[in-house]
Amino acid sequence: MRWRSPRRCPRTGTGSGPCRRSMASATDSRYGQKESSDQNFDYMFKILIIGNSSVGKTSFLFRYADDSFTPAFVSTVGIDFKVKTIYRNDKRIKLQIWDTAGQERYRTITTAYYRGAMGFILMYDITNEESFNAVQDWSTQIKTYSWDNAQVLLVGNKCDMEDERVVSSEKGRQLAEHLGFEFFEASAKDNINVKQTFERLVDIICEKMSESLDAADPAVTGAKQGPQLTDQQAPPHQDCAC
Amino acid sequence: MTSDLNLNFLKELEREAVLEVLYRDQAMRKIEEERVRKLKMQLQQLRWKGTRSVSHEYQERSCARCHRPLGLLLNRGAVCNGCSHRVCSECRVCLNPCLWKCTACYAHGDVKIKAGEWFFEERAKKYPNEGRHETVGAKLLKSYQKLSEYSMCSYFWTLHLQELCQTKSFNKSVENLFLSLTTHMKKISKSQNDMADRSHLTTDYGQHVEKRKERRSQSDTAINITSRVSKSLYSVSGTVRSVWGMQSLSSSHFLCSLNSTCTEYGNFGKANVTGEIEFAIRYIFKACVLEISIRGCKNLAYGEEKKKKCNPYVKVYLLPDKSPRSKRKTAVKKSTVDPEFHETLKYKVEYPQLGSRQLQVSVWHAGALKTRVFLGEVVVPLAAWNFEDRSAESFSWYPLKAKVTLGFCHSSKLLVSARLSVPAQDKNFQLEKQMREGPSLQIDDLAVLYLFWGSCLILPDQTEMKQRSPVLKKEVCPRWKHLFVFGDVSPARLQQSCLHLTVWDQASLGASDRFLGGAALGAKESFGLRDPGSEALLQWQKVLSSPNTWTDLSLVLHPNKERFKS
Numbered sequence: 009m010r011w012r013s014p015r016r017c018p019r020t021g022t023g024s025g026p027c028r029r030s031m032a033s034a035t036d037s038r039y040g041q042k043e044s045s046d047q048n049f050d051y052m053f054k055i056l057i058i059g060n061s062s063v064g065k066t067s068f069l070f071r072y073a074d075d076s077f078t079p080a081f082v083s084t085v086g087i088d089f090k091v092k093t094i095y096r097n098d099k100r101i102k103l104q105i106w107d108t109a110g111q112e113r114y115r116t117i118t119t120a121y122y123r124g125a126m127g128f129i130l131m132y133d134i135t136n137e138e139s140f141n142a143v144q145d146w147s148t149q150i151k152t153y154s155w156d157n158a159q160v161l162l163v164g165n166k167c168d169m170e171d172e173r174v175v176s177s178e179k180g181r182q183l184a185e186h187l188g189f190e191f192f193e194a195s196a197k198d199n200i201n202v203k204q205t206f207e208r209l210v211d212i213i214c215e216k217m218s219e220s221l222d223a224a225d226p227a228v229t230g231a232k233q234g235p236q237l238t239d240q241q242a243p244p245h246q247d248c249a250c
Numbered sequence: 251m252t253s254d255l256n257l258n259f260l261k262e263l264e265r266e267a268v269l270e271v272l273y274r275d276q277a278m279r280k281i282e283e284e285r286v287r288k289l290k291m292q293l294q295q296l297r298w299k300g301t302r303s304v305s306h307e308y309q310e311r312s313c314a315r316c317h318r319p320l321g322l323l324l325n326r327g328a329v330c331n332g333c334s335h336r337v338c339s340e341c342r343v344c345l346n347p348c349l350w351k352c353t354a355c356y357a358h359g360d361v362k363i364k365a366g367e368w369f370f371e372e373r374a375k376k377y378p379n380e381g382r383h384e385t386v387g388a389k390l391l392k393s394y395q396k397l398s399e400y401s402m403c404s405y406f407w408t409l410h411l412q413e414l415c416q417t418k419s420f421n422k423s424v425e426n427l428f429l430s431l432t433t434h435m436k437k438i439s440k441s442q443n444d445m446a447d448r449s450h451l452t453t454d455y456g457q458h459v460e461k462r463k464e465r466r467s468q469s470d471t472a473i474n475i476t477s478r479v480s481k482s483l484y485s486v487s488g489t490v491r492s493v494w495g496m497q498s499l500s501s502s503h504f505l506c507s508l509n510s511t512c513t514e515y516g517n518f519g520k521a522n523v524t525g526e527i528e529f530a531i532r533y534i535f536k537a538c539v540l541e542i543s544i545r546g547c548k549n550l551a552y553g554e555e556k557k558k559k560c561n562p563y564v565k566v567y568l569l570p571d572k573s574p575r576s577k578r579k580t581a582v583k584k585s586t587v588d589p590e591f592h593e594t595l596k597y598k599v600e601y602p603q604l605g606s607r608q609l610q611v612s613v614w615h616a617g618a619l620k621t622r623v624f625l626g627e628v629v630v631p632l633a634a635w636n637f638e639d640r641s642a643e644s645f646s647w648y649p650l651k652a653k654v655t656l657g658f659c660h661s662s663k664l665l666v667s668a669r670l671s672v673p674a675q676d677k678n679f680q681l682e683k684q685m686r687e688g689p690s691l692q693i694d695d696l697a698v699l700y701l702f703w704g705s706c707l708i709l710p711d712q713t714e715m716k717q718r719s720p721v722l723k724k725e726v727c728p729r730w731k732h733l734f735v736f737g738d739v740s741p742a743r744l745q746q747s748c749l750h751l752t753v754w755d756q757a758s759l760g761a762s763d764r765f766l767g768g769a770a771l772g773a774k775e776s777f778g779l780r781d782p783g784s785e786a787l788l789q790w791q792k793v794l795s796s797p798n799t800w801t802d803l804s805l806v807l808h809p810n811k812e813r814f815k816s
Contacts, residue, residue: 050364051363051364051366052282052366085264085267085268086260086264086267086268086271087268087271088271089271089274089275091278104278113259116259117257117268117386117390120386120389120390121386123373123377123386124385124386126369155369155372155373155375155376155377156372156375156376157372216372217363217368217369218363220368220369220371220372221359221362221363221368
């Protein structure tokens, strides 16, 4: 059974529940502590969160890694990271998630980190037009500084603030399609689609990983079915529930 | 772009925040390296199990993995697609009904994804020159370490003196003192980019002084030792930071002494470098041993050209460690320019460490009366070496090269934070110095030393109070969190005292410790201290006149051992 091709799980409004994939995605919270020194995992992925200043990158990460949220805005200095180990597709995957400063003055540092990242979360604020308009530039930055197969998820954050919305989700989706990214609307405050975003990104990176292994291994290239990774994940994907 | 990547543009507080992240990342990277190393070692062992049969009794009809004999009709085995070895049915991993691999090939692929190699390979398509495992964090740290060479090992020490306020031995206002501190700071920050940011740290306090500066004359360049500690001292909270004479002393002195103590730099003869050397390098993963097999040299230059004499031997260092611990030598061969050594030199070293090491193989002539003549050297960076590739283990000839003047420039600064403290109740004076976490305690080149520092308080009557810190082993960023307390010292005597701080590399049993550098603080110009005594004096006074305040000092390390009591 091969990995399915990316399936869009679009969310139309903020009220409806997050899109669910049938495959069990048990994030094991028991491993939340002392993760950085833990050696017991199968893969390590590096993920970078980028986007304009104050779109909620740090909040998004804190919600995912610590399940916490503070409304106060504290600008990130340069870079920071958090570690989270998740259990996905029968593998324990350690994520080193880099949170970058959106401010222009740290750009030299943050762009330097693009090269080490396997996947990106490009974030804008649905209540901030400017942050949305900057998405194109951020995407160009990724193309410039990252590897060719960089996986990007476009995330419109703060979807709990429906009253102040200035970027429609349709616009977001169109842009994502245009750029070839997958798209989520999320809220770090109300914990909407946060986990889903990260898990989807992990899945896409896994796909790229098995693809690169297929291509590099002449013994496997001819075979119709994929190698190690694929045979392990028994339950077939079903269609998106939403 | 990444080549000039550094943290220069950050303010000090920002830089500290970023550095904290970088160090956290570095710690994680080490764990990850360890995990990858284990994975690779397991794979290597699996391979060895197979290859042993090749070298000994390789039979066509036996499994390449478990060596079980294969039958002609039953259990014939099959050829693995990956490695083309014939393996039995037990040693296969079925990936799907029509594809299998032998256990070793399977493990190879498995390691590749688990170690993240797939990503490096993919990335190499776009950035072929990118160092595989060197991350941005590592680069930033490295550039930062270069930057902070001016302020190398930072010791923070603190003097804390309450009682002094009541003794009225100071008669100049504290504002003066502060003013001169800031003028110093400003002077330095002009020339020292790195230090410019320090003033930002004490912003509120800085403004305070700024105002005064307008009113006051600039005449007081030095602080009067008897400046009276006024009440206003207590209104100033926080740490006073000052930076002293950063540019006045170059670090080259320290560099020289370092070199001359551990290698024969400086006092060796030079011959024209000719010829080649043949050696092989291999790493034994099981035992964590790096082996350098030295076979021989040819066409060496004569160590003593006139006499046509040459007694060559080979000396190896595992750079950056240039201490005797890292030195290995072969026997001396007499009267030959084509010596054959056939010696194997060994280092016990962890695999992840090798990436940052360079193997320096040099050839020397041993003349009469211990004169040494340099005949040439080869430096092999081990980062690029593929220790898992067996073909890389064979002997090769390397042309000898002349010694390059080493590009590293060692800083010889101590950044120290100090406090002088006296409990008001009892009249015992205590001089406390404490290690605080310094921003930059990098000792690049001394990474594998066993460092400790000693301190010696010399009282006016020449009595000495000696203490030493615990030893820090093989720390790349040594941070002593040791508190030195000198008790029972009266302030009057302190004024006349002198404090010597020395850094040492602890030697193994029997040998004497290696002196790395020292710094002096204090009123005395004795002991032949010719260095800008005023500087040591100023710092000392500043400490004494800032009771209840943490005072950060930056001290220049001097290479001259004789100057210091230890």
